[in-house]
Amino acid sequence: MFYREAGDFKTSYQDDNQTFPIKFDRYRYYAVLFAAFAVIPFLVNDYWVNAIFLPFLIYSIAAIGLNILVGYCGQVSLGTGGFMAVGAYAVYKLMTAFPDVSFAIHVVLAGGVTAIVGVMFGLPSLRIKGFYLAVATLAAQFFLVWLFNRVPWFYNYSASGQINAPVRTVFGVEVTGPTAEPWAVYLFCLVFLTLCAIIARNLTRGSVGRKWMAIRDMDIAAEIIGVNPLTAKLSAFAVSSFFVGISGALFFGVYLGAVEVGEAFGINKSFLVLFMIIIGGLGSIFGSFAGAAFLVLLPVLLKNVLVSGLGWPTDLAAHLEFMIVGGLIVTFLILEPHGLAQLWRVAKEKLRLWPFPH
Amino acid sequence: MPDQLIFGMEVFLNGLMAGVLYALVALGFVLIYKASGIFNYAQGVMALFAAMTLVGVMEGQVPFSHLINAVLGTDVHHFGWHLPALIGILTTMAVMVGLAWLVQKIIFKHLVGQEPIILFMATIGLAYFMEGLGDMMWGADIKKLDVGLPQGINIWIDETTYGIFGYGFFIDNLDIVATIIAAILVAILVAFSQYTKQGRAMRAVADDHQAALSVGVSLNFIWVMVWSVAGFVALVAGIMWGTKSGVQFSLSLIALKALPVLMLGGFTSIPGAIVGGLIIGVGEKLFEFAVGPLIGGATENWFAYVLALIFLVFRPQGLFGDKIIERV
Amino acid sequence: MTLAEDMGYTTADGRKIGGVVMEMKNITLRFGGVVAIKDISFDIREGEIRAIIGPNGAGKSSMLNVISGFYVPQDGEVLFHGKKRPQMKPFEVAQQGIARTFQNIALFEGMSVLDNVMTGRLTHMNSSIWSQALWKGKAEREEVENREICERIIDFLEIQSIRKTPVARLPYGLKKRVELARALASEPKLLLLDEPMAGMNVEEKEDMSRFILDVNDEFGTTIALIEHDMGVVMDLSDRVVVMDYGKKIGDGTPDEVRNNQAVIDAYLGVSHD
Numbered sequence A: 001m002f003y004r005e006a007g008d009f010k011t012s013y014q015d016d017n018q019t020f021p022i023k024f025d026r027y028r029y030y031a032v033l034f035a036a037f038a039v040i041p042f043l044v045n046d047y048w049v050n051a052i053f054l055p056f057l058i059y060s061i062a063a064i065g066l067n068i069l070v071g072y073c074g075q076v077s078l079g080t081g082g083f084m085a086v087g088a089y090a091v092y093k094l095m096t097a098f099p100d101v102s103f104a105i106h107v108v109l110a111g112g113v114t115a116i117v118g119v120m121f122g123l124p125s126l127r128i129k130g131f132y133l134a135v136a137t138l139a140a141q142f143f144l145v146w147l148f149n150r151v152p153w154f155y156n157y158s159a160s161g162q163i164n165a166p167v168r169t170v171f172g173v174e175v176t177g178p179t180a181e182p183w184a185v186y187l188f189c190l191v192f193l194t195l196c197a198i199i200a201r202n203l204t205r206g207s208v209g210r211k212w213m214a215i216r217d218m219d220i221a222a223e224i225i226g227v228n229p230l231t232a233k234l235s236a237f238a239v240s241s242f243f244v245g246i247s248g249a250l251f252f253g254v255y256l257g258a259v260e261v262g263e264a265f266g267i268n269k270s271f272l273v274l275f276m277i278i279i280g281g282l283g284s285i286f287g288s289f290a291g292a293a294f295l296v297l298l299p300v301l302l303k304n305v306l307v308s309g310l311g312w313p314t315d316l317a318a319h320l321e322f323m324i325v326g327g328l329i330v331t332f333l334i335l336e337p338h339g340l341a342q343l344w345r346v347a348k349e350k351l352r353l354w355p356f357p358h
Numbered sequence B: 001m002p003d004q005l006i007f008g009m010e011v012f013l014n015g016l017m018a019g020v021l022y023a024l025v026a027l028g029f030v031l032i033y034k035a036s037g038i039f040n041y042a043q044g045v046m047a048l049f050a051a052m053t054l055v056g057v058m059e060g061q062v063p064f065s066h067l068i069n070a071v072l073g074t075d076v077h078h079f080g081w082h083l084p085a086l087i088g089i090l091t092t093m094a095v096m097v098g099l100a101w102l103v104q105k106i107i108f109k110h111l112v113g114q115e116p117i118i119l120f121m122a123t124i125g126l127a128y129f130m131e132g133l134g135d136m137m138w139g140a141d142i143k144k145l146d147v148g149l150p151q152g153i154n155i156w157i158d159e160t161t162y163g164i165f166g167y168g169f170f171i172d173n174l175d176i177v178a179t180i181i182a183a184i185l186v187a188i189l190v191a192f193s194q195y196t197k198q199g200r201a202m203r204a205v206a207d208d209h210q211a212a213l214s215v216g217v218s219l220n221f222i223w224v225m226v227w228s229v230a231g232f233v234a235l236v237a238g239i240m241w242g243t244k245s246g247v248q249f250s251l252s253l254i255a256l257k258a259l260p261v262l263m264l265g266g267f268t269s270i271p272g273a274i275v276g277g278l279i280i281g282v283g284e285k286l287f288e289f290a291v292g293p294l295i296g297g298a299t300e301n302w303f304a305y306v307l308a309l310i311f312l313v314f315r316p317q318g319l320f321g322d323k324i325i326e327r328v
Numbered sequence C: 001m002t003l004a005e006d007m008g009y010t011t012a013d014g015r016k017i018g019g020v021v022m023e024m025k026n027i028t029l030r031f032g033g034v035v036a037i038k039d040i041s042f043d044i045r046e047g048e049i050r051a052i053i054g055p056n057g058a059g060k061s062s063m064l065n066v067i068s069g070f071y072v073p074q075d076g077e078v079l080f081h082g083k084k085r086p087q088m089k090p091f092e093v094a095q096q097g098i099a100r101t102f103q104n105i106a107l108f109e110g111m112s113v114l115d116n117v118m119t120g121r122l123t124h125m126n127s128s129i130w131s132q133a134l135w136k137g138k139a140e141r142e143e144v145e146n147r148e149i150c151e152r153i154i155d156f157l158e159i160q161s162i163r164k165t166p167v168a169r170l171p172y173g174l175k176k177r178v179e180l181a182r183a184l185a186s187e188p189k190l191l192l193l194d195e196p197m198a199g200m201n202v203e204e205k206e207d208m209s210r211f212i213l214d215v216n217d218e219f220g221t222t223i224a225l226i227e228h229d230m231g232v233v234m235d236l237s238d239r240v241v242v243m244d245y246g247k248k249i250g251d252g253t254p255d256e257v258r259n260n261q262a263v264i265d266a267y268l269g270v271s272h273d
Helices: A013-017 A023-043 A046-072 A080-097 A103-126 A130-150 A182-205 A207-217 A219-224 A229-256 A267-280 A285-309 A314-335 A339-353 B003-036 B043-059 B065-072 B085-111 B116-138 B155-165 B173-195 B197-207 B209-214 B219-245 B249-265 B270-290 B300-314 C060-067 C090-095 C113-119 C129-134 C138-156 C172-185 C202-218 C230-236 C254-258 C261-268
Strands: C020-031 C034-045 C049-053 C075-080 C098-100 C190-194 C222-226 C239-244 C247-252
Touching: A013 C138, A023 A182, A046 A080, A046 A182, A046 A207, A046 A229, A046 A267, A046 A285, A080 A103, A080 A130, A080 A229, A080 A267, A103 A130, A103 A229, A103 B300, A130 A267, A130 B116, A130 B249, A130 B300, A182 A207, A182 A229, A182 A285, A182 C129, A207 A219, A207 A229, A207 C113, A207 C129, A207 C138, A219 A229, A219 C090, A267 A285, A267 A314, A267 A339, A267 B116, A285 A314, A285 A339, A314 B065, A314 B085, A314 B116, B003 B043, B003 B173, B003 B197, B003 B219, B003 B249, B003 B270, B043 B085, B043 B116, B043 B219, B043 B249, B085 B116, B085 B219, B116 B249, B173 B197, B173 B219, B173 B270, B197 B209, B197 B219, B209 B219, B219 B249, B249 B270, B249 B300, B270 B300, C020 C060, C034 C060, C034 C075, C034 C222, C034 C239, C034 C247, C049 C060, C049 C202, C049 C230, C060 C190, C060 C222, C090 C098, C098 C172, C113 C138, C113 C172, C129 C138, C138 C172, C172 C190, C172 C202, C202 C222, C202 C230, C230 C254, C239 C254, C239 C261, C247 C254, C247 C261
Parallel strands: C049 C222, C049 C239, C098 C190, C190 C222
Antiparallel strands: C020 C034, C020 C075, C239 C247
């Protein structure tokens, strides 16, 4: 009844091009932003931040990144874990080499480094397509993890082979290290996520986004109508890896604090992020959020219900989680290939006409 | 003869034998791909699942015992029997056929005509599901698998090579047996797909679903059949690998090794799978032997992929794949 | 070629046709042992509607693919505005101002009609990725300017009501029209239409014919088209190339072609009595 576009006329193409053309959506968006920036930071404690908010924010960035590559440009990548590792190790090297520079700058630079690596591993996409490419990106995954594991320069020759995030600040507030306040790390990641989401949205609604989608939908036709596949694909790899690199940097620096590469950025991480965008919705920024939220909350929920509630052993709950996630992936691919985002869209379509559908 | 060369030969032989096993796993992929266009990422997990089931059946484990105990508060673990390997293998095979039927019925029947990449992602989902299912049925602990295959150093080769080179090659009996079995299996599979009626039907389905349907080939039957054959291949691979290094999660990673084999050989080519397997097997062992120590070792993790990747950039259709002609 | 010819000619309905825009010289195209096009030469003049006809498998679509750079001929030259065209990637050909539609519709199914038409403007949009990321300055301005051009095309082809509909939901006839809109959006110098009326009913064919004539008339676009419907071809086109088995068997005005014995033989079969 309140969700209406009737009467909400657009008089210019700028108005028609905005992200939330419907007034109600726009107000809701402002409300969410307000809550996220001005309400939640006062309410969160350590458990909420570490169990839910940080992983959600960080995985959302990774999911947006991967969604640009897979959902918008149609190039399936199984190397997300490896690229997150690049972000993590880049930020680690930067943090330790330039301790006086703001950590925020390090994170952005780490994204830039990852973008370059991403473009390198994206080069084969010009020759190979579909799951050939998907399998080829596994080369990135395995090679990068091996590299960070075996070449001591990357972990500063530490005896354990791990990397540990030293304490770093942004505007004088600690955001890494064990003593960082929950609200600070939350806000820090939130700012990055918000910026990434806005940039992703802007890119996908303009000509770059159309080039990506043209390549995704029909690459040969795209080339014949004037899309240069080289720049289109590589720009997708670059932007995608940039976001994934940022998420990797935050995952290591802010969230975990200490990382062993094979464990934190193994192939399972690649699949996890891929699953997020399949469940959330390919080719949808909102879907990236939804998928990340879903797969972050699911284990927490299972743990609370099964382990704390019913007293199951932890490993049993973990096995069940695997089955549920696998089953969901198959279910979504069969029933709703566009994921939660599509379910949401359908709900909105219905809501538009409610309560008089005819 | 210089020592390095002799060591190199030993490495080469070991690589060749590893390559035959890769080829075997890769064949499982090729069969399903040729018949249904599905690139089955779950092949490795199927091998793990088959090996787990085999151990479970032979040891008389109660399936889902952890779950049952957790839900009902009981304390069941074993039926208290030990079955001979043959019965275990037959039972496991029956389970794999049942699984093939279920996979076809529940999943892929509903995905007919979808894009290959969607099917591929569905098999990743399937792999996750089966990994969880296997652990839940049989427990996630490392299990020992012994179906009576010979193990240990082959004395004859050791002594013969010592006589010739003054250095005894270390070649495991298990590897030799595995190589022979794999080679036989490869031969049977090739013969099956080339010379039997079912094999011909299978190739017809691969070529064109609609056309095959119209001449009276049952798609469902063919697909259940290839998934069963793939399940059988998975079982054999599971037995080999399980005997060698125990039944554990890492077993499912052999499938990941088969992927570059396929990229190298071309997804649709049986000879490609064999040659590709041998190249990767020998290549990664020799590379690790020659270059590995210089750059930190454990290069087997990525060598196959990078090799396949570089190769693909120059020849996107693989060694034996058909040339891709694009149309609009 | 005499000078008088090079200056163009005037059609029966009084339109002025200009000089040669595109010239194909002795094009030969082979796939392995199969010769798809054998030593064919013809030209396309500014402002004219040029038809390529011929039985199935005559090599017509291959010819369009050569023009749009998708196939590289083993032999022969393509001259664009009198200059020999070096070997180019298809997207470079598009950037030179050659747009096309496809025999089997090649729209971007995951995008809306408007977005599909906007892809036709991609060759004209060049704001940097940075500007687009911030959606400020050139990117936003460019988006609006190009949107206006696309909206004009959308009005012209009367598809306003479906502009935000996902292409996948459209019926066949409308898809064909959207594809034409996408090609027109790039304001091409040369428009290639590969069977624009295939699979349409009479009414749809009439609509499409009218659009093709209007495009040629209002924008002065040079058009080369492949079509099977002889009535349509003879009505629409100024000059016709006839192909059979990869060879050119006729070239001229519709009337000339209609009376050409080789063409009659190819279409009606040769009597063997």
